[in-house]
Amino acid sequence: MENAEVGLIGLAVMGANLARNISNNGFKTVVYNRTTEKMTQYIEEFGNENLIGKESLEDFVQSIARPRKIIILVKAGDAVDAVINQLIPLVEKGDMIIDCGNTNYRDTIRRTNDLNEKGIHFIGCGVSGGEEGALNGPSIMPGGSPESWEEMKEMWKAIAADDFLGGPCTAHIGEGGAGHYVKMVHNGIEYAVMQMIAEAYDMLKKMYGQTPDEIAKVFKRFNEGRLNSFLFEIAVPVLLKKDGSAHIIDVILDKAGQKGTGKWTAIEALDRGIGLSSISESVFARVNSSYKEDRVHLARSFPKPELQSETTLEEFIQLLEQSLYAGMLSCYAQGFELIKLASTEEGWKVNLSEVSRIWQGGCIIRAEVLQFLTDTYKASGKESPKLLELKEIQKAINGSLPAWRDIICLSVQAGIPTPALTSGLQYIDASTTERLPANMIQGLRDYFGAHTYERTDKEGSFHTDWSE
Ligand SMILES: NC(=O)c1ccc[n+]([C@@H]2O[C@H](COP(=O)([O-])OP(=O)(O)OC[C@H]3O[C@@H](n4cnc5c(N)ncnc54)[C@H](OP(=O)(O)O)[C@@H]3O)[C@@H](O)[C@H]2O)c1
Known part of the structure; x- marks a missing residue:
């Protein structure tokens, strides 16, 4: 299969199950894993016309239709940076790199800014539901640009769980680190x-x-x-x-x-x-x-x-x-x-x-x-x-x-x-308490440290010589 609709990197429990969910929903999916053996075993067990694997990252990237959608599900932290750095020389402007791991939103903001400068969309996307959810329908919380949401929404909606009224458990959360924050x-x-x-x-x-x-x-x-x-x-x-x-x-x-x-x-x-x-x-x-x-x-x-x-x-x-x-x-x-x-x-x-x-x-x-x-x-x-x-x-x-x-x-x-x-x-x-005892704290602070306090009966900042 060439021109896969989506690529996924990282075949531990979350990635392995999410790739099956995506491909089961009719999206042609290509997977890659740092340790090739894991990928070949996975494809032997689950591979089909919608789900293939590539041994090299270059072949993996080349097999995805543009603008490329590349989901990363590797260990949160340095591994995500390592994978992004390997992808940068291989992807092109307009491509999308989506981190679906449990990443700290501050890292997501940093990565978004770094990749934006290169014309690459970076999407920090929260995924909840554990391995069972990843396979059968998780709750999906994508951040990133509105453009990337438009590109991805059909797939997110297809693979997400249903809400109580049958709608998809996904929505664009907001730009930057919003998805990982939520x-x-x-x-x-x-x-x-x-x-x-x-x-x-x-x-x-x-x-x-x-x-x-x-x-x-x-x-x-x-x-x-x-x-x-x-x-x-x-x-x-x-x-x-x-x-x-x-x-x-x-x-x-x-x-x-x-x-x-x-x-x-x-x-x-x-x-x-x-x-x-x-x-x-x-x-x-x-x-x-x-x-x-x-x-x-x-x-x-x-x-x-x-x-x-x-x-x-x-x-x-x-x-x-x-x-x-x-x-x-x-x-x-x-x-x-x-x-x-x-x-x-x-x-x-x-x-x-x-x-x-x-x-x-x-x-x-x-x-x-x-x-x-x-x-x-x-x-x-x-x-x-x-x-x-x-x-x-x-x-x-x-x-x-x-x-x-x-x-x-x-x-x-x-x-x-x-x-x-x-x-x-x-x-x-x-x-829900109208008057808390913070007035007592303010009095004590002003006594020992001249921190000043505000009053309820007049505007301004006040200090009292309490020892007099
Ligand atoms: N497990 C859950 O229930 C759950 C639920 C929600 C979210 N998450 C989040 O989803 C993400 C994936 O979780 P997980 O439990 O499936 O996997 P994981 O145990 O966190 O990570 C293992 C995966 O990361 C890859 N990896 C580690 N270091 C790497 C590096 N330097 N370069 C390239 N690949 C590297 C491993 O490749 P190798 O096979 O080569 O070692 C393997 O594919 C994490 O952020 C996790 O917090 C997990």
Whole structure:
């Protein structure tokens, strides 16, 4: 096959599955991998008239019709630069290089600018859904120029998952690093939702002595209601699966890693100066989990209280469901505010209604609540309003607040850490409190450092000699 419609470099799980998805949808695809053996094995197994491989990068590039569309799915970081540098002498003006990996958006902006100077389009494109999504339909978040979106949209739409109304889970996110930014925040929300599910599991286990089978039943029930989501769906088999007579969940070491996109999202919030407590706390929760030996040692010196609650298990489950629902809304409110701020500062014009729509299918955080968010955004008549300002969101969160407060009180009394759920509530309370105690902070700062303060009763900047 010559004149392939698209080329793909990198045949580890993501690339291998995405190339099959693209070619299965009728697009003639050529693949290349640094280690040739991997490519030949892959083509032996999956090759067909729409899917061929090339051993040399030169032949690979030559076999793609112009303007060329070349997807890179190699290890994020230096490998992406290495591949781009090898491609530069081989491609021509107007060609498109698309990085579908989990790249830091700042690298994407740098690469976009470098390649723009050479007349080459560079597209940073978030892809979510893991290997299964890559094969059967992921959520696709392309950044890059509007021209490149026009060139690519037919293919993105064909290979993407469906939203709840059957539309494709893809849209042009915005120029430059917008696609990778939105994917990064998606992963941050994923961290927070997973942490909330873990906290719910922990409370049911430690406060009510529930077994994995019993907790699976509760989560199955949650998944049949408004918490319906991929993460609750997979939580059930994760709880039920056995290795011999033991539940695997009971023997998994309680340490979780946190190197990538969740950490970047938290750092972004700090750099841009915006609250993102649930996502940041979820990263810290994983950090804390990694100090297993210290925790085991210190647990002996800090015994946890026996829970003295009159709340029945059934009452608790109902409170938990409401808390998780409001907690998820809080995660989205935080993540969307970060995207909105970055979009304004970077000039991306990201449409949050579209973001919530394209996360409805294919991706790890796909959930029924995203349909509610999309509908609410649409009904507001505004493209990207603040979620907490929308009446329907206010109603949903306010309806769950009493239950949420009860759950947090119970977990605190039992000494069970619930950082994501607690900080989600704190985020709502802090964002909706008319007068916070920052006046006290300002007074202290002015006392010890003459930092000055503003007043509520007159304009200007003031300093007081407090010791007089
Ligand atoms: N795995 C997931 O579920 C998932 C989900 C969403 C996004 N992602 C992102 O998708 C991207 C690909 O992920 P992955 O798990 O499929 O693969 P990966 O393990 O991150 O990377 C392996 C691939 O990169 C190639 N590679 C590494 N260094 C290279 C270099 N210097 N030059 C050329 N090729 C090089 C490897 O080629 P060789 O075979 O020659 O070693 C192999 O094809 C990553 O950015 C990842 O973060 C992954």
